[in-house]
Amino acid sequence: MSKYAIAIHGGAGTILQSTMTAEKEIAYKTALQDAIEAGEAVLKKGGSSLDAVEFAIVSLENNPLFNAGKGAVFTHNGKNEMDASIMYGKDLTAGAVAGVTNIKNPISLSRAVMEKSDHVLLTGAGAIDFAKKINAEFADDDYFFVQMRYEQLQKAKESDSMILDHTEDKFENGEKKFGTVGCVALDIHGNIAAGTSTGGMTNKKFGRVGDSPVIGAGTYANNNTCAISCTGHGEFFLRSVVAYDISCLMEYKGLTLKQACDFVVMDKLVKIGGEGGLIALDAKGNIELPFNSEGMYRAKKSSDSELYIGIYK
Ligand code: ASP
Numbered sequence: 001m002s003k004y005a006i007a008i009h010g011g012a013g014t015i016l017q018s019t020m021t022a023e024k025e026i027a028y029k030t031a032l033q034d035a036i037e038a039g040e041a042v043l044k045k046g047g048s049s050l051d052a053v054e055f056a057i058v059s060l061e062n063n064p065l066f067n068a069g070k071g072a073v074f075t076h077n078g079k080n081e082m083d084a085s086i087m088y089g090k091d092l093t094a095g096a097v098a099g100v101t102n103i104k105n106p107i108s109l110s111r112a113v114m115e116k117s118d119h120v121l122l123t124g125a126g127a128i129d130f131a132k133k134i135n136a137e138f139a140d141d142d143y144f145f146v147q148m149r150y151e152q153l154q155k156a157k158e159s160d161s162m163i164l165d166h167t168e169d170k171f172e173n174g175e176k177k178f179g180t181v182g183c184v185a186l187d188i189h190g191n192i193a194a195g196t197s198t199g200g201m202t203n204k205k206f207g208r209v210g211d212s213p214v215i216g217a218g219t220y221a222n223n224n225t226c227a228i229s230c231t232g233h234g235e236f237f238l239r240s241v242v243a244y245d246i247s248c249l250m251e252y253k254g255l256t257l258k259q260a261c262d263f264v265v266m267d268k269l270v271k272i273g274g275e276g277g278l279i280a281l282d283a284k285g286n287i288e289l290p291f292n293s294e295g296m297y298r299a300k301k302s303s304d305s306e307l308y309i310g311i312y313k
Helices: 022-044 049-061 106-116 124-133 147-158 234-240 242-253 257-272
Strands: 005-013 082-088 093-100 121-123 181-186 192-198 219-221 227-232 276-281 295-302 305-312
Touching: 005 022, 005 049, 005 227, 005 276, 022 049, 022 181, 022 295, 022 305, 049 082, 049 106, 049 181, 049 192, 082 106, 082 219, 093 106, 093 124, 093 219, 106 124, 106 192, 121 124, 181 227, 181 276, 192 219, 192 227, 219 242, 227 234, 227 242, 234 242, 234 257, 242 257, 242 276, 257 276, 276 295
Parallel strands: 093 121
Antiparallel strands: 005 181, 005 295, 082 093, 082 192, 181 192, 219 227, 227 276, 295 305
8 A cells, every 4th residue: 555644733833831731732632633533534545635634624623622613713803704725736726715704614615616616715705605505514603602712802902913823922821722723645646635724813804814725825735746734923924925935945946845844934934033833745755844933733644653743842
């Protein structure tokens, strides 16, 4: 059997062991394990990397611990506006949604944009019309109401700032840490895929959209180079076109996955103040999980390596 590999993230930021409780740590690790196993089950059966990415992300979206789907953070107006994207490295097809409300699984809607429309990125009301047309699953406002998220919004409003989900020092309580989610996978047929899903940043206004639904910034996949899913302060990831930059460094400069990831995350992003990280893999099954923040919820597994779960630096 050819090799398969999968990696996931649950967001990066100021995640400190000193402010984490034992129960919370177990809850995060269990959630990461469940999600990666959902994706791995697909790969083990010979399924596609695209299915693995979608299934793993749906698992994370359905868990209120993460800033995506059910646990999406609140906007300034008290709404949950979600962004997501997915890309298939085999043929460079991609789909994405931005600023969608009441969609249970934005990653699945992104996939539908990719497979059932002539477009790549749908936004707001138009994306909702499309979701109705394809019978996507909706959920009411109550489903998305998570008390901790609401408290995060009140804190952010007090300081009139837009807050990255894991920017711990802005909160008194170390338990208020959540994150964007993502997955990259390689299937036994040699095809790679990437996906990212988020509620964005707490207290965001004016229809703000980050890097997560932007192909080339927060998500990218190309069988010839790499599959990438980012997490961090989206404005910096957009300006740095992070995911495509890594692919380009591999394609045009011949860098390895590790060299390209290290240069972009630990050097280029750091120089402009871009806090965050990403998960990456290539068609050989190499996996990299670089981040320049205090921590990043992350996990990886392949057909020839054990499950690894990490949270802190
Ligand atoms: N990158 C996301 C955004 O800026 C946030 C995150 O990764 O937590 O919308």
